[in-house]
Amino acid sequence: MPDDLARNRPGDAVRRKICELQPNPVLRLIDRWRPHSEISNWVSGLKGEQLTARRLKRLRGHGWLTLHAVQWATGTDIDHLAIGPAGVFSINSKRHPGKTVWYGDRAVTVNRAPTRHIAASQSEARKVARVLAAHCGFEVPVRPVISVVHAAKLTVKMANPPVLVLEVDHLDRVLSGLTPTLSADQVSRIYEVARRARTWSG
Secondary structure, eight states: OOSBGGGOOTTHHHHHHHHHHOOOHHHHHHHHTSTTOHHHHHHHHHHHHHHHHHHHGGGTTTTOEEEEEEEOTTSOEEEEEEEETTEEEEEEEEEOTTOEEEEETTEEEETTEEOSHHHHHHHHHHHHHHHHHHHHSSOOOEEEEEEEESOSEEEEOOSSOSSEEEEGGGHHHHHHTSOOOSOHHHHHHHHHHHTBGGGGOO
8 A cells, every 4th residue: 555645545445345355356246236245335335435525525625635545554444534724524434325314312323223423433533633643743633524425314413413424415515614723734734644654554
């Protein structure tokens, strides 16, 4: 993997996982279209990451920089990092086609089934903040975001939620509308640190 993470495509970590699960390209193609197969589930997630990245791309030219598929030494990855005037955001793409997503009481349910989306997003953001602060030399608050893709309905019952849970189509508008907290120099410095693969390899 190259050291410059700016070269990463959205969903690169998912693509690697799909290839690991099925090395044979012909069988992999068949599995992509087999309902409820493990690979079809990963492909669904890949579509979500691609759509989230497409929406984040709209922030370019407004002082924002983005990274995708930022891999930890453990093999897990951060779907997206958005760095801009309003701060740093670790963004998880969650694709729930045709389902009802509800966020309240510090939890997200999908068709009334509980998930770990909130706890996982908060944990990731805390970890990202620690790593960036250690390498930047100053405190870097990181806010967790969940990008909900293709849900039939999203309801957020909290006035000031600890995790931003947003429909993917609203992602760029909401982030660009937040109060600026970082200077252009800080944005540049954080991005330069974040784009190095070795920053995340410890």
